[in-house]
Amino acid sequence: MIKLVKKIALILVSLNIFIFSQFSYAELSIEITEGVQGAHKIAVVPFANPKGEKLQVEIAQIIASNLARSGYFKALENSQMLAQPTQPAQVKFRNWEALGQDYLVIGVVTKDNNLYHVQMSLFDVYKKSQLKGLRVTVEASSLRMAAHHLSDAIYEKLTGIPGVFTTRIAYVTSELTAQNKRKYNLNIADYDGGNAISIAQSKEPIMSPAWSPKADKIAYVSFENKVSEIFVQALATGKRKSIAKYKGINGAPAWSPDGKRLALTLSKDGNSDIYILTLANKSLKKLTKSWAIDTEAAWSPDGKKILFTSDRGRRPQLYVMDSHGKGVAERITFDGDYNARGSFSANGKSVVMVQGAQGNFRIAVLDLESRTTTVLSNGKQDESPSFAPNGKVIIYARRKGKNDILATVTLDGVTKHDIQHTEGMVREPAWAPRH
Amino acid sequence: MKIKTIIMAFLLAISVVACSPDNVKEDSLGTAELLGSENGVESNVYNADGTRVTAIDLQNSSLTEADDLMQSAEFSDPNSPLSTRIIYFEYDSSQVRNEFISILEAHANYLMANPSQRVTLDGHSDERGTREYNIALGEQRAKSVFKMMRLIGVMANQIDIVSYGEEKPASLELNDDSFALNRRVEVVYK
Numbered sequence: 001m002i003k004l005v006k007k008i009a010l011i012l013v014s015l016n017i018f019i020f021s022q023f024s025y026a027e028l029s030i031e032i033t034e035g036v037q038g039a040h041k042i043a044v045v046p047f048a049n050p051k052g053e054k055l056q057v058e059i060a061q062i063i064a065s066n067l068a069r070s071g072y073f074k075a076l077e078n079s080q081m082l083a084q085p086t087q088p089a090q091v092k093f094r095n096w097e098a099l100g101q102d103y104l105v106i107g108v109v110t111k112d113n114n115l116y117h118v119q120m121s122l123f124d125v126y127k128k129s130q131l132k133g134l135r136v137t138v139e140a141s142s143l144r145m146a147a148h149h150l151s152d153a154i155y156e157k158l159t160g161i162p163g164v165f166t167t168r169i170a171y172v173t174s175e176l177t178a179q180n181k182r183k184y185n186l187n188i189a190d191y192d193g194g195n196a197i198s199i200a201q202s203k204e205p206i207m208s209p210a211w212s213p214k215a216d217k218i219a220y221v222s223f224e225n226k227v228s229e230i231f232v233q234a235l236a237t238g239k240r241k242s243i244a245k246y247k248g249i250n251g252a253p254a255w256s257p258d259g260k261r262l263a264l265t266l267s268k269d270g271n272s273d274i275y276i277l278t279l280a281n282k283s284l285k286k287l288t289k290s291w292a293i294d295t296e297a298a299w300s301p302d303g304k305k306i307l308f309t310s311d312r313g314r315r316p317q318l319y320v321m322d323s324h325g326k327g328v329a330e331r332i333t334f335d336g337d338y339n340a341r342g343s344f345s346a347n348g349k350s351v352v353m354v355q356g357a358q359g360n361f362r363i364a365v366l367d368l369e370s371r372t373t374t375v376l377s378n379g380k381q382d383e384s385p386s387f388a389p390n391g392k393v394i395i396y397a398r399r400k401g402k403n404d405i406l407a408t409v410t411l412d413g414v415t416k417h418d419i420q421h422t423e424g425m426v427r428e429p430a431w432a433p434r435h
Numbered sequence: 436m437k438i439k440t441i442i443m444a445f446l447l448a449i450s451v452v453a454c455s456p457d458n459v460k461e462d463s464l465g466t467a468e469l470l471g472s473e474n475g476v477e478s479n480v481y482n483a484d485g486t487r488v489t490a491i492d493l494q495n496s497s498l499t500e501a502d503d504l505m506q507s508a509e510f511s512d513p514n515s516p517l518s519t520r521i522i523y524f525e526y527d528s529s530q531v532r533n534e535f536i537s538i539l540e541a542h543a544n545y546l547m548a549n550p551s552q553r554v555t556l557d558g559h560s561d562e563r564g565t566r567e568y569n570i571a572l573g574e575q576r577a578k579s580v581f582k583m584m585r586l587i588g589v590m591a592n593q594i595d596i597v598s599y600g601e602e603k604p605a606s607l608e609l610n611d612d613s614f615a616l617n618r619r620v621e622v623v624y625k
Binding site for chain 2: 182199200201202205206207208222223226227228233238240248249251252267271272309311316338341356361380381383384399402427428
């Protein structure tokens with residue numbers, strides 16, 4: 001953890017990089033839509049602000065919603081708290097025991113020139129002991145990120161699983177301008193929708209964002225030239241390359257785990273097939289050769305297999321084949337009449353997909369060992385599921401009224417949260433790998 | 436037939452942020468790089484974890500104007516089959532329905548009589564199912580129309596195909612009427 005603090009301090013202080021914190025659009029906020037069962041109870045007391053300053057970022061509130069969203073915790077409302085200690089010496093464990101709390105988090109924010117020190121203490125209420133203390137130093141504009149780092153530390157300490165609160169997501173928005181024209185944006189944001197920024201805008205559709213394994217590039221489909229075309233854009237520089245502009249469909253890019261190849265869907269030879277593009281020499285290898293639609297390729301974490309959607313059996317189902325094209329593709333989905341857009345969890349043990357049954361399209365997870373499928377969402381038109389790097393949460397898009405919004409669901413299907421967007425349609429979330 | 440094509444390049448200035456001066460400072464590294472891509476303008480912004488991120492605005496080129504043609508009597512008269520330029524499809528089907536065959540024939544005959552005229556067949560799907568699968572479905576629909584026009588005798592180089600899948604719905608409602616309006620191929624003259 002000292003290493004972490006040093007790392008943040010180094011990045012933010014020594015290099016003297018300053019960060020924008022407020023953007024005029026793409027405001028997202030989280031709303032809890034379904035409750036929690038058997039979760040640990042945790043009280044996150046509002047942190048003390050620096051003298052004479054009211055911070056715009058509510059550190060404790062961000063930590064509490066992060067933990068609640070993970071499905072492992074239920075956070076206590078501030079109004080229920082009997083006291084709001086900010087220093088360890090002020091903590092009276094019996095207050096928290098009386099409220100049935102398992103854990104307690106308190107903290108203080110102090111200011112030192114332009115730097116903010118955010119200090120946190122985590123207590124086990126029943127053992128009456130401190131489990132962890134941590135201090136993070138950031139610029140004002142990175143206070144949200146400081147709250148996410150503290151959330152990761154608390155989550156990992158209490159569950160033994162690395163948190164994903166400092167990871168990012170990419171997604172596409174579509175909105176109507178004042179002139180009644182559509183505007184499409186490719187955006188990246190913190191995992192909870194905070195700090196959202198647009199990295200590409202167009203009047204024509206943008207689709208299928210895919211993170212490179214190092215999370216430094218995004219491949220996506222753009223119709224800006226009135227045809228489908230796949231671009232790879234470096235996040236740091238904005239430099240981008242057109243990597244596929246063949247006749248017909250150029251779609252569904254997916255990075256190989258080593259980042260050297262991309263699986264694509266092309267229809268240049270007549271109908272949609274999966275191809276593997278090697279970036280270094282631009283060589284293209286056709287992987288599927290069926291008369292049917294083959295699309296939506298995803299790599300297994302070891303890079304040996306390709307998962308894809310095919311309607312070779314008349315209805316779309318998921319198939320797995322060798323990534324070098326050897327052997328035959330094996331069908332892996334048999335529940336529901338429509339299974340598509342599959343992707344592997346980071347440990348390769350499960351696949352998340354869109355499952356259509358009785359006219360509803362929902363997010364489902366297939367356990368590859370037991371071959372059992374669990375439906376996680378309950379909408380009519382849920383789509384584009386993407387695993388968190390720790391495999392415990394899935395982000396997806398769903399219809400709410402006339403809008404598409406992003407939502408998360410835990411792997412057990414119990415905890416569901418919506419990420420509210422102020423306007424327009426929000427879709428195709430892609431969770432960045434940890435980098 | 437003279438078609439006027441107006442190429443418009445939109446380079447919108449990026450209005451990235453409405454930041455107050457207090458929370459915006461110049462990057463002291465000062466590494467302002469020129470965008471290497473042929474498309475777009477750049478504007479540097481920074482993500483919250485210190486990662487530098489650059490936003491670009493994509494050009495939307497080649498906006499075609501076939502308005503003059505579309506306002507001519509044979510295309511605008513509701514009694515002319517050429518006034519219908521949208522062909523609708525059944526759910527999960529790319530088969531051209533009988534009622535649209537005479538309309539396709541009219542467009543095919545027009546194209547054969549005007550060999551310099553070109554069209555794009557825009558394939559679309561309803562929003563049920565996944566986006567990339569729907570791109571493939573939209574293309575199958577456009578290809579059905581293409582094949583029929585070819586059989587009648589239109590030259591292949593007069594027809595382009597683009598599938599937008601469910602990305603450009605004609606109606607945003609989530610009901611059967613709306614889905615039916617979205618499962619379509621649009622014949623776009625250019």
